[in-house]
Amino acid sequence: MNDSQPLETATTSIQAPSGAPDAKTRRYDRQLRLWAASGQAALESARILVIPATATATSILKNLVLPGLGHFTVMDDKAVTGADAGNNFFLDGSKSIGKSRAEEAVKGLMEMNDGVEGVADVRDIDEVLKNDQGWLKSFNIVVAHNVDSDVLDDLAALLWPETHLVVVNSAGFLAEFSVHYREHQVIESHSETSASLRIDQAFPALLEYAMSLPLDTMDITDHTHIPFPVILVRALEEWRREREQVTGPSSGIGSPRTSAEKKAFKERIRAMMRKFDEENFEEAEAQAFKCWTPTVVPSEVRELFTLYSLSKPSSSTSSSFAALISALSQFVQNNPASPQYTSGLLPLTSSLPDMKSSTEEYVKLQKLYRAQSEKEKQVFKDYLSKRQVDVDDVTIDVFLKNSHALKVLKGREWKDINPGSKELLADKLSTNPKEAAIHLALAAARKLRAQGVLPLLDPTSRPNNTSIKGILDQNNLKDLLTAEVRTFLPPGTELPEADWSIISGEIARAPSADLPTTAAFLGGLVAQEVIKMITKQYIPISAGNAASTANERMGICVIDLVETWTGIL
Amino acid sequence: MADVQENDWEGRYDHIDQILDAPGPRTDEGFMAGDGVKDFLRNQAKILVIGAGGLGCEILANLALTGFKDIHVIDMDTIDISNLNRQFLFRPKDVGKSKAIVAAEFIMNRVPGVLVTPYFGKIQDKDDDYYLQFNLVICGLDSVEARRWINATLVNLVDSENPESLKPLIDGGTEGFKGQARVILPTITSCYECSLDMLNKPTAFPICTIANTPRLPEHCIEWASVLEWPRVHGDKKMDTDNPDDISWLYAVASARAKEFKIEGVTWSLTQGVVKNIIPAIASTNAIIAASCCNEAFKIATSSAAYLNNYFMLIGVEGIYSYTFEHEKKSNCPVCGGESLSLSINREMILEELIELLTERQDIQIKNPSLSAPTKQLYLRAPPQLAEATRPNLLKKVSELIPDGGEVTVTAGTLPFSLSLNISFI
Numbered sequence: 001m002n003d004s005q006p007l008e009t010a011t012t013s014i015q016a017p018s019g020a021p022d023a024k025t026r027r028y029d030r031q032l033r034l035w036a037a038s039g040q041a042a043l044e045s046a047r048i049l050v051i052p053a054t055a056t057a058t059s060i061l062k063n064l065v066l067p068g069l070g071h072f073t074v075m076d077d078k079a080v081t082g083a084d085a086g087n088n089f090f091l092d093g094s095k096s097i098g099k100s101r102a103e104e105a106v107k108g109l110m111e112m113n114d115g116v117e118g119v120a121d122v123r124d125i126d127e128v129l130k131n132d133q134g135w136l137k138s139f140n141i142v143v144a145h146n147v148d149s150d151v152l153d154d155l156a157a158l159l160w161p162e163t164h165l166v167v168v169n170s171a172g173f174l175a176e177f178s179v180h181y182r183e184h185q186v187i188e189s190h191s192e193t194s195a196s197l198r199i200d201q202a203f204p205a206l207l208e209y210a211m212s213l214p215l216d217t218m219d220i221t222d223h224t225h226i227p228f229p230v231i232l233v234r235a236l237e238e239w240r241r242e243r244e245q246v247t248g249p250s251s252g253i254g255s256p257r258t259s260a261e262k263k264a265f266k267e268r269i270r271a272m273m274r275k276f277d278e279e280n281f282e283e284a285e286a287q288a289f290k291c292w293t294p295t296v297v298p299s300e301v302r303e304l305f306t307l308y309s310l311s312k313p314s315s316s317t318s319s320s321f322a323a324l325i326s327a328l329s330q331f332v333q334n335n336p337a338s339p340q341y342t343s344g345l346l347p348l349t350s351s352l353p354d355m356k357s358s359t360e361e362y363v364k365l366q367k368l369y370r371a372q373s374e375k376e377k378q379v380f381k382d383y384l385s386k387r388q389v390d391v392d393d394v395t396i397d398v399f400l401k402n403s404h405a406l407k408v409l410k411g412r413e414w415k416d417i418n419p420g421s422k423e424l425l426a427d428k429l430s431t432n433p434k435e436a437a438i439h440l441a442l443a444a445a446r447k448l449r450a451q452g453v454l455p456l457l458d459p460t461s462r463p464n465n466t467s468i469k470g471i472l473d474q475n476n477l478k479d480l481l482t483a484e485v486r487t488f489l490p491p492g493t494e495l496p497e498a499d500w501s502i503i504s505g506e507i508a509r510a511p512s513a514d515l516p517t518t519a520a521f522l523g524g525l526v527a528q529e530v531i532k533m534i535t536k537q538y539i540p541i542s543a544g545n546a547a548s549t550a551n552e553r554m555g556i557c558v559i560d561l562v563e564t565w566t567g568i569l
Numbered sequence: 570m571a572d573v574q575e576n577d578w579e580g581r582y583d584h585i586d587q588i589l590d591a592p593g594p595r596t597d598e599g600f601m602a603g604d605g606v607k608d609f610l611r612n613q614a615k616i617l618v619i620g621a622g623g624l625g626c627e628i629l630a631n632l633a634l635t636g637f638k639d640i641h642v643i644d645m646d647t648i649d650i651s652n653l654n655r656q657f658l659f660r661p662k663d664v665g666k667s668k669a670i671v672a673a674e675f676i677m678n679r680v681p682g683v684l685v686t687p688y689f690g691k692i693q694d695k696d697d698d699y700y701l702q703f704n705l706v707i708c709g710l711d712s713v714e715a716r717r718w719i720n721a722t723l724v725n726l727v728d729s730e731n732p733e734s735l736k737p738l739i740d741g742g743t744e745g746f747k748g749q750a751r752v753i754l755p756t757i758t759s760c761y762e763c764s765l766d767m768l769n770k771p772t773a774f775p776i777c778t779i780a781n782t783p784r785l786p787e788h789c790i791e792w793a794s795v796l797e798w799p800r801v802h803g804d805k806k807m808d809t810d811n812p813d814d815i816s817w818l819y820a821v822a823s824a825r826a827k828e829f830k831i832e833g834v835t836w837s838l839t840q841g842v843v844k845n846i847i848p849a850i851a852s853t854n855a856i857i858a859a860s861c862c863n864e865a866f867k868i869a870t871s872s873a874a875y876l877n878n879y880f881m882l883i884g885v886e887g888i889y890s891y892t893f894e895h896e897k898k899s900n901c902p903v904c905g906g907e908s909l910s911l912s913i914n915r916e917m918i919l920e921e922l923i924e925l926l927t928e929r930q931d932i933q934i935k936n937p938s939l940s941a942p943t944k945q946l947y948l949r950a951p952p953q954l955a956e957a958t959r960p961n962l963l964k965k966v967s968e969l970i971p972d973g974g975e976v977t978v979t980a981g982t983l984p985f986s987l988s989l990n991i992s993f994i
Binding site for chain 2: 019020021023025026027028029030031032033034055059062063066067068081082083085086087088089092093094097111112113172173189190191192225354355357358359362363474501502505506509510511512513514515516517518519520521523524525527528529531538539540541542557561562563564565566567568
């Protein structure tokens with residue numbers, strides 16, 4: 001359900017005062033429920049370049065044009081062949097044959113959404129790489145599908161790290177893709193984990209309220225309406241006070257630990273019931289684990305404090321994020337709004353889950369949480385103001401609401417995974433043989449294509465009157481792939497025999513096939529990752545957390561559409 | 570090729586033919602590489618697509634490009650403006666028209682030589698003979714009820730004497746960044762009904778919360794739609810597609826929220842709650858539809874091994890997918906044959922048993938009728954029998970049937986019956 005949370009905030013801003021949404025909001029309704037107006041605005045201002053106009057490339061673009069991408073350019077200097085017209089839905093069948101592939105594809109794509117700007121560029125990428133580098137770098141994201149090795153290497157080197165590059169490779173039923181960025185910050189991760197209610201460390205107003213209720217004498221109807229967080233705070237405080245009498249003054253923050261203690265604690269909650277069917281107490285019992293789940297700063301968030309204290313201020317966009325993290329770090333070290341605890345808490349959020357309660361009690365509890373979270377927000381804002389970076393209130397609110405689920409990811413440069421270090425690849429072959437075999441086979445195929453060894457689909461590159469079938473020699477191709485892959489690995493590395501035979505066999509069967517279904521599958525997956533990158537919402541694929549020193553993840557998504565699985569290498 | 574059609578220009582199938590001209594490392598022995606398989610795919614195979622919406626549009630386009638030339642599509646819906654963010658065969662000018670018809674026309678215009686036959690109506694309108702004409706059925710539906718119906722219908726079609734009667738069913742579904750695709754071989758693999766308990770339980774708000782103790786904006790909206798609408802409008806049916814009706818609900822819900830100091834009622838949330846809107850995007854639909862069509866292609870051509878039998882994708886955090894074999898349930902009411910054992914309290918009355926059957930995640934039978942081998946326990950129709958059996962509702966089940974007795978459960982909307990074996994505790 002977390003997916004739909006931002007909706008309220010999302011739609012109020014773009015809806016007419018009468019209530020009913022305008023035509024654009026209605027058109028995008030089903031996606032606004034996922035990424036809200038902020039995500040939509042990001043999408044609408046993004047610029048994307050896609051090279052060249054293959055079936056896979058247009059499938060990716062389709063899924064970006066439909067939700068309302070700002071601008072796309074398709075770069076392709078080739079003319080439409082019969083094969084293109086047969087496998088690309090955005091070309092106009094045989095009518096497109098002989099015409100510019102870029103222009104025909106843009107025409108087909110633009111039909112779907114007149115709110116999007118689409119441009120065909122018929123230049124040769126080689127030329128552009130030499131003469132128009134600034135223009136290439138003007139895009140937010142460049143997507144390259146089955147682009148030749150040498151061109152791809154130059155393109156990747158040029159774009160790194162400002163413009164994100166997405167490299168997509170496919171042949172027949174097999175594919176892989178990777179997203180190349182240095183660091184990617186996500187505030188709105190849409191985490192399934194909700195922020196802590198701080199039952200174990202109740203803020204003073206909540207504790208005071210919970211202790212003030214005359215549980216035994218209050219009206220029985222009111223008793224059945226006490227929200228579970230109040231019951232838990234009360235029960236825990238009573239448990240702590242009793243324990244203090246036995247063990248002497250403690251820090252006041254203990255919680256039931258052993259399973260016997262936990263069981264007894266649940267019975268204590270049951271015993272607080274004044275009649276047998278008080279659902280709010282049943283709910284409290286079911287949620288009792290919140291008493292012994294300590295409210296802490298998640299380690300992934302804590303790691304960011306170190307990461308950003310070490311990093312030098314760089315570009316302006318990341319510096320506001322750095323300032324937010326730095327203020328958060330200071331808050332965690334010292335929270336004057338919760339004076340009894342000196343450290344270890346993230347700012348309180350005011351969003352409560354639903355619970356058994358009356359309206360009055362629920363709203364009362366909401367107000368308590370809201371008042372405290374406002375107080376803590378002020379402290380946070382004071383800390384932030386010392387950092388001399390201008391951050392607007394909306395961003396601050398979103399940041400604080402998500403502070404328990406912040407994510408900073410690291411990516412890799414294309415040259416680091418093309419195909420990757422020999423040792424890492426050898427290691428991957430033993431831990432993830434199928435995934436590694438697909439990655440290696442596609443890299444080898446790319447090399448062979450650049451050398452002109454791999455038969456191309458383009459009829460102009462074939463001897464007269466030969467069909468692709470006529471020149472495909474599967475066994476020979478398998479041998480060539482194997483020989484090429486050996487050069488990627490430390491001498492003597494054993495290939496996983498069965499897996500390698502299957503994977504190299506699949507490539508040899510269909511070395512240049514851009515199958516409509518594989519193209520559509522990739523079209524969806526790649527567009528999904530591009531949307532996550534652009535909106536900075538949800539979590540794209542990565543080589544791990546930016547703060548982690550672990551270096552074994554390559555950040556490549558690998559796909560086998562025979563057995564139908566995806567994996568991350 | 571056996572039958573070269575005029576629309577098949579030079580090179581048209583160069584991509585696909587790399588797969589069809591030669592077997593690969595994971596190809597079945599029965600694969601007829603070359604002309605044999607191409608002739609079957611392009612001239613003989615007949616495929617049914619159920620749903621021409623988010624998944625359906627994608628499925629139709631993929632099938633057409635893959636080389637299927639005789640495609641049928643059923644959809645009872647018309648096009649709404651909110652479909653246009655993903656249902657890419659539709660344009661603003663098509664709003665209000667039949668999805669099946671517009672989609673079929675678009676595909677036939679774009680992909681020459683493909684025949685798409687639309688049916689603007691319900692799957693329940695069609696009989697067994699209709700379904701028997703297809704080699705394969707692909708579902709892109711958003712309704713559990715429709716999926717259960719087609720699943721049960723295809724399982725019932727299977728005649729062990731006639732291998733042609735077994736119609737593979739490929740089912741896709743999406744929600745936001747998540748989705749799943751699965752291959753069902755009726756009576757052989759697990760069926761849709763076998764996995765009913767995997768569905769998320771829909772959020773239901775207790776009526777007393779709505780009436781007396783609203784806490785969330787959703788509670789205020791439910792109050793407006795469930796209680797206030799019938800009170801104010803009497804028999805007039807609410808049309809959740811009519812913006813005026815949503816505006817009315819929004820106004821009423823807002824007033825109630827204000828009274829109770831609840832924040833967060835918006836027009837959009839109102840619409841989302843009353844229509845039970847599920848977020849939907851083009852990219853997820855593309856992934857799942859591609860997966861469905863890829864399986865259809867592999868099954869129809871035997872060109873490569875196919876999914877066994879469930880592919881699940883979650884794209885919220887990175888790309889997580891899980892491919893597994895969902896197990897057939899021996900007591901599945903559709904494909905299992907064994908009856909479901911149910912232990913109930915000796916004091917439970919029939920009405921409570923019915924409530925249990927409605928709510929249990931693996932059963933979910935709405936408005937069931939129940940009978941024992943020798944007597945009717947409770948029937949909803951015809952009216953005379955409903956009248957005659959109604960008093961049983963308040964009787965204890967243990968007074969109506971013996972310990973270990975059989976009870977047969979039927980529901981008008983589903984073409985199967987569930988057999989229960991009831992014991993008392």
